[in-house]
Amino acid sequence: MDYIEKDLEYIWHPCSQMKDYESFKPIVIEKGKGLRLYDTDGNVYLDAVSSWWCNLFGHSNPKINAALCKQVESLEHVIFANFTHKPVIELCDRLHKVLPKGLDKFFFTDNGSAAVEAALKMSFHYHAQIGQSNKKRFMALTDAYHGETIGALSVGDLDIYTEVYKPLMIDVTRVQGPDCYRCPYGKCRENCQAECFEKVEKELKIYGQEVSAFIIEPLVQAAAGMKIYPAIYLKKLREACDQYDIHLIADEIAVGFGRTGKMFACEHAGISPDMICLSKGLTGGYMPMALVATTNKVYDAFYADYLEGKSFMHSHTYSGNPLGASCALAVLNIFEDEKILEGLPSRNALFHKKVEDALGDLPYVGEIRHIGFINGIELVRDKRTKEPFSSELRIGYEIYKIAVSKGLLLRPLGNVLYFNPPLSMTEEEMDEMIAICKASIETYFNGVINKSKF
Numbered sequence: 001m002d003y004i005e006k007d008l009e010y011i012w013h014p015c016s017q018m019k020d021y022e023s024f025k026p027i028v029i030e031k032g033k034g035l036r037l038y039d040t041d042g043n044v045y046l047d048a049v050s051s052w053w054c055n056l057f058g059h060s061n062p063k064i065n066a067a068l069c070k071q072v073e074s075l076e077h078v079i080f081a082n083f084t085h086k087p088v089i090e091l092c093d094r095l096h097k098v099l100p101k102g103l104d105k106f107f108f109t110d111n112g113s114a115a116v117e118a119a120l121k122m123s124f125h126y127h128a129q130i131g132q133s134n135k136k137r138f139m140a141l142t143d144a145y146h147g148e149t150i151g152a153l154s155v156g157d158l159d160i161y162t163e164v165y166k167p168l169m170i171d172v173t174r175v176q177g178p179d180c181y182r183c184p185y186g187k188c189r190e191n192c193q194a195e196c197f198e199k200v201e202k203e204l205k206i207y208g209q210e211v212s213a214f215i216i217e218p219l220v221q222a223a224a225g226m227k228i229y230p231a232i233y234l235k236k237l238r239e240a241c242d243q244y245d246i247h248l249i250a251d252e253i254a255v256g257f258g259r260t261g262k263m264f265a266c267e268h269a270g271i272s273p274d275m276i277c278l279s280k281g282l283t284g285g286y287m288p289m290a291l292v293a294t295t296n297k298v299y300d301a302f303y304a305d306y307l308e309g310k311s312f313m314h315s316h317t318y319s320g321n322p323l324g325a326s327c328a329l330a331v332l333n334i335f336e337d338e339k340i341l342e343g344l345p346s347r348n349a350l351f352h353k354k355v356e357d358a359l360g361d362l363p364y365v366g367e368i369r370h371i372g373f374i375n376g377i378e379l380v381r382d383k384r385t386k387e388p389f390s391s392e393l394r395i396g397y398e399i400y401k402i403a404v405s406k407g408l409l410l411r412p413l414g415n416v417l418y419f420n421p422p423l424s425m426t427e428e429e430m431d432e433m434i435a436i437c438k439a440s441i442e443t444y445f446n447g448v449i450n451k452s453k454f
Contacts, residue, residue: 003028003040024401032059035422035429037409045409048419048433052411053222053254055285057334058424064284067330071323080108080319087325094332095293098263100272103293107312108319112253112279113147115290116215118314119275120151122298123213123247129301129310132245135212138170139203139246141177145223146215146251155215158223173211175203177221178229181367181378182386194233200240208244213275215249218265219371222254225416226376228369234269247274247298253290257281257331258423261344261372274298282324284331289324340423348372351430355419358434364445373425377417379441389415395444403440408433410440417441 007026012018028040035058037045047055057064071087078085092106107122109115120138127135140146140155147153153162154169162169176199180187185195204211218234221227241248250273255265259281262268266276275298279290304310318324335341352370359365359377366380379395381387389395396412403410410417410433417437421429 027404034058034060035425043407045404045407046429046433046436047409048421048437049409049411050420050422051285051409052280053259053420054280054283055422056257056281056331056424057284058422059285061284061330061334061424063334064286064327064330067326068286068323071326075322077318077321077323081315084320085322085325087322087329088320091325091328091332094329098332099276099293100264100266102272102295103276104296105294105299107292107294107314108316109290109292110288110316110318110321111147112251112277112290113149113152114316115253115277115279115292116146116152116155116249116251117149119249119277119292119294120155120213120215121314122275122292122294122312123249125312126247126298126301127212134210135245137173137207137210137212139173139175139200139207139211139214141175141216141221143177143221143224143227144215144217145221146217147253173203173207175200177227178233179227180229181227181369189230192230192232194230194236197233197236197240200237204240204244208246211244211246213247213249214241215251217251218255219260219268220255220265220374223413225378225413226369226374226418226420228371228374228376231269234266234271238269238271238273241274249273250276253277253279258335258340258344259372259374259420261348263335263341281331283327284334286327287321287324288318289321289328344372344423347425350427351375351419351425354430354434358438359441362438362441364441373419373421373423375419376413377419377437379415379417391415399440399444402443403436406436406440408436408440410437 004025008021029037030040031038035047037047075085107118109118138155142157144155144157146156148161150168151170153165154172156162157174178196180189187195214237216237219228219231238248250266252264256278257263260268266273275292275294277292283289302310302312351373352375355375356368360368364379366378366383366386369376379389381389391414396415396417399417400410400412
């Protein structure tokens, strides 16, 4: 069988313009091991983006493999209404010990967008049930991304995902978010006191009494180009939400489980949200599983006799799946047994230094922002003025294609290249992926004959 031909005959790939696949064919992956992916032609690729930020400890990790194989021999799935099982109970017990304090109840879905959707509904429903029927509004930041179901799209703000669906979306109060690279207050990261939070304060004075929840990606607006902002912004937001009796929903789907150097990004600010959405790294990139963890206060508003009609009638077929729960338990075991969090600070610093030393002086690299292993490399037309390249040039995409040809999976976000590798990355793999990235950038810019088009 010609697998590429059959792929193009049948498959509609996500987040893609399929016409691009006419010239840049899909790559058929045969197997994965550690950070390396192997295609059917024998080519090898370093996975610098954790296969969309979900793979924590490498492909075909033997410990997660073993947990999955053991579980599949006893129970693959069971209805989660009125039935339960040991792996999911153990998972909740383990997560409760590492999550920010006060998150005591767990509601399972099967993907990140669905977790966001559930959290929004949960917040709205909570306020209605305690007599605050005026709280029907959600607040979110500009450049946010929270998923692609209608509710999740509504609180997002990236036109490439949302523009065509705006007639279907719920009305959301949008607040200008942090932009530390092009800070309008002229602050550098070292002396920032989140002066830009005044934008939130202004909107809350107008709408605060109507707001049910404020949803935010803690510290990193990932799909926006790995835009990183300081922890003090989260502290101020927690205080403001308390003042106006607003739920703070932390969307840690992309940044949870060690991505920022701590187990959860909220820990950098020393705050606990009212709800936290988790997925991706939850199962180490193995199984579709997501959840919303929330407080007893929220849970108690739904706890009543059935005929009172207060149940949270939201469900997913694969809620609490045993295979996913077993993988998630294996992930937590790896964190604990291999002391992952203890080793991250020094390894995160080493990786960023290597990235900065190799790429920082390149003429079109405007900023390298970083937290944990995440390093966002923004390419600009002019380093002094920070003038961006036109999106029509698709510079990130062109460099991505070059990187793939050199053996590196380096998927861009517009004109931002980024590293978000598995936490199991070795120093040798750091050097290899940085070297290929640099060579790919140089190959592209050295090969452009008419640079005036920039």
